[in-house]
Amino acid sequence: MKPTDFALARRKMVQEQLIARGIKNEKVLKAMRKVPRHLFLEEGFWPQAYGDFPLPISEGQTISQPYIVALMTEALELKGDEKILEIGTGSGYQAAVLSELVERIFSIERISSLATKARRILDELGYANVVIKVSDGTYGWEEEAPFDGIIVTAGGPEVPHVLLQQLKVGGRLVIPVGDEYSQILLRVVKKKKGYKEEDLGGCRFVKLIGDHGWKVEG
Ligand code: SAH
Numbered sequence: 001m002k003p004t005d006f007a008l009a010r011r012k013m014v015q016e017q018l019i020a021r022g023i024k025n026e027k028v029l030k031a032m033r034k035v036p037r038h039l040f041l042e043e044g045f046w047p048q049a050y051g052d053f054p055l056p057i058s059e060g061q062t063i064s065q066p067y068i069v070a071l072m073t074e075a076l077e078l079k080g081d082e083k084i085l086e087i088g089t090g091s092g093y094q095a096a097v098l099s100e101l102v103e104r105i106f107s108i109e110r111i112s113s114l115a116t117k118a119r120r121i122l123d124e125l126g127y128a129n130v131v132i133k134v135s136d137g138t139y140g141w142e143e144e145a146p147f148d149g150i151i152v153t154a155g156g157p158e159v160p161h162v163l164l165q166q167l168k169v170g171g172r173l174v175i176p177v178g179d180e181y182s183q184i185l186l187r188v189v190k191k192k193k194g195y196k197e198e199d200l201g202g203c204r205f206v207k208l209i210g211d212h213g214w215k216v217e218g
Contacts, residue, residue, distance in 0.1 A: 001046060006038055009050035013066050017052050023070045027078070031100035032070055037063075039121055040091035059111050061206050063091045064153060068185075068203060072151055075174045075187045075200055078102050082148035085166065087137030087208070092118030092130070094153055099127040106144050108137035110209060138212035140166040147171060155183040155205035160212035164190065176205045180214075 001009075014033050023029060038049035040063060045055050054062040064072075073094075076084065082102040086095055089109035095118065098105045109115040112134045122130050133141070138160045140150070145166035152163070152175035159175055167173055167190045176183035185200040207214045 006036060006046075006050070010034075010037070013050040013052075017067050018070045021067055023067070023074055025074045027080075027101055028070055028074050028097075031073075031097050032066065034100060035093065035096045036125070037066070037093055039125065040093040040096070040118075057091045057114065058117075059114055061090050061111070061114065063093050064205070069094055069097060071185070071200060072153070072174045073097055073101070075185075076149040076151060076172050078149065083144070085141055085144070085147045085150045085163075086153065087140075087150070087163075088153035089115055089118045089132050090153060092122050092127075092132075094151070095130045095132075096122060096125065096127050098151075099130050102148075103129060105130045106141050106147075107132045108135055108141060110134065110136055136210040138162065138208065138210035142166070150174070152176070152208060153205065154208035154213070155180075155203075156208035156213040159186065159188060160210075162212060164188065164195065174200075176203050180207060 010033050014029050038046040041049055054065045057063050078101045083104045084098055084102050086107040089107040095105055095107045115132050115134045119132055140162050146168040148171050150163050150173045155176040169190055169192055171190050173188040176185050183203055185203045187198045189196045
């Protein structure tokens, strides 16, 4: 496939998978027309990179379906000057989409080989406003808190309370919560007093593994 074919595939993806399903935020649509999703995958997956499904990255993990990336990004309601925390760097694709939209992204990945690969491709593409660290993201990133938005791209049994503490008042946390097989995508908005929780629909993610997620498998 030529670079123009990929650009065409991206336009088609945005039209048929995102706009057709109700994604309206122009900035999100523009970012997803721009970020070369295929480069975050092994070359063997490039022909399928813009398909309507998640794909394997390695270490048993997946890059989310484009629609889910768009839905979660839109749910963060970004204006451009935000500081965002991502839990689950994975391939680095979601971080690249965020990089097009906000000032600073802090992203945590628990598997170091994935973090290394993500760093390499983000550097190659010039996404310099993404900082990655390898650790258990269910603890958040205390030194950089508070955040305007937190996006968790792995599914946990519940909302890790530490993450809520690291959110600014008015900040948004987007996270899939449920069991191993299916989850509900939740948006939690921090109010002056308490939280507002919204259900954004069903989804299926790989497990959020950590002290405030699912326990490490033996
Ligand atoms: N956002 C990614 C999708 C990654 S899949 C992308 O755009 O490609 C989910 C990722 O979350 C996996 O890489 C997994 O290793 C990671 N993960 C799971 N539990 C984690 C935790 N407690 N802290 C940090 N990363 C975690």
